[in-house]
Amino acid sequence: MNNAHRKRMQPSDYLYHLLNQGDDTESAKTETHQKALNLREQYSVSFDIALIAETQAEAQRLADQILELPKAYFPESITCLDRHRFSAHGLDEPWPEQQFDELHFFCSSPDQLPPASHLDRLAAIIHVHHLAPCMAQAYPGYRSYLWCTEQALCDFWASLYLAREMQSIPGLNWNSYPTWQLPEHCIGQAATSWGSTPNAAIDSLLAQAGHTRLTTTVDAILVIEGNCDMSISDYFDLLILLEAKIKCDIAPTGWVAPEYSGYGLKLLTFGPLKDQS
Numbered sequence: 001m002n003n004a005h006r007k008r009m010q011p012s013d014y015l016y017h018l019l020n021q022g023d024d025t026e027s028a029k030t031e032t033h034q035k036a037l038n039l040r041e042q043y044s045v046s047f048d049i050a051l052i053a054e055t056q057a058e059a060q061r062l063a064d065q066i067l068e069l070p071k072a073y074f075p076e077s078i079t080c081l082d083r084h085r086f087s088a089h090g091l092d093e094p095w096p097e098q099q100f101d102e103l104h105f106f107c108s109s110p111d112q113l114p115p116a117s118h119l120d121r122l123a124a125i126i127h128v129h130h131l132a133p134c135m136a137q138a139y140p141g142y143r144s145y146l147w148c149t150e151q152a153l154c155d156f157w158a159s160l161y162l163a164r165e166m167q168s169i170p171g172l173n174w175n176s177y178p179t180w181q182l183p184e185h186c187i188g189q190a191a192t193s194w195g196s197t198p199n200a201a202i203d204s205l206l207a208q209a210g211h212t213r214l215t216t217t218v219d220a221i222l223v224i225e226g227n228c229d230m231s232i233s234d235y236f237d238l239l240i241l242l243e244a245k246i247k248c249d250i251a252p253t254g255w256v257a258p259e260y261s262g263y264g265l266k267l268l269t270f271g272p273l274k275d276q277s
Helices: 011-017 025-042 056-072 116-120 150-166 198-209 211-216 232-243
Strands: 047-053 084-090 100-107 123-131 143-147 186-195 219-226 250-256 263-272
Touching: 047 056, 047 150, 056 084, 056 100, 056 150, 084 150, 116 123, 123 150, 143 150, 150 186, 150 219, 150 250, 150 263, 186 198, 198 211, 198 232, 198 263, 211 263, 219 232, 232 250, 232 263
Parallel strands: 047 084, 047 100, 100 123, 123 143, 143 186, 219 250
Antiparallel strands: 186 263, 219 263
16 A cells, blocks of 8 residues: 555545545645535524623623634634624613523622523523632523633633534534523533644643543533544544543534644533532
8 A cells, every 4th residue: 555545534535536526635625615614604594692791891892702713713804703693781781672592691790690581581592601719600591601711701602603603513413502401500611722633632621621520510512623634533533532531421513724723622511510610
């Protein structure tokens, strides 16, 4: 077997050799990426997302941070989150009247959450965010989270929404996302890592997440960030390595970009409040 056949096959190799797509493996990769962008532009579904904080200015700042991440990896000519429409609102202004697909409420204290009658009429999916060192609280019917920093919060949601926008990596059933119910008395907490190889990315992620969280987690979402050269075997390596340590099902998703280097992982785990640390 010659050296040309010894190399690990990439998705673009299959597209070129088996489907005769492109003039060579590199053009097959470029053509596939462009077709994915064209397909995304054909989607008719859009998502209206409200961000509510203590002030409208604070909510707008958080929305701007979420929109900032895609600019680092995609040309300015591409509007990466054009199907996600964000609007910022504050408790210092009249309550919104329109209906949203999702609502993010940024809670600075446990007693700040508005009455359920106010929130429930605005959106079917309600996320309640707490920032450490504040203690997070689980609310029935809502999805509650504890974040180590504001930047970690914004980076995760930017990456997750980019995954929904791009539809690059399979796994998470987005049709079930709106109806998924968070297990009672559980909150979400994220761990983030990067590595030059799948093993390095997973090792860093496991060290950050910690043994207790991984063994008490009842649900998890993994967002994978990678280059367009990421292979199918890389994808399965990441999942196999993580599933060997975590004691629940993992819903993977993610996105790829030509300018991304290495492997980025964002793991959102849901577990009992008493075990979050």
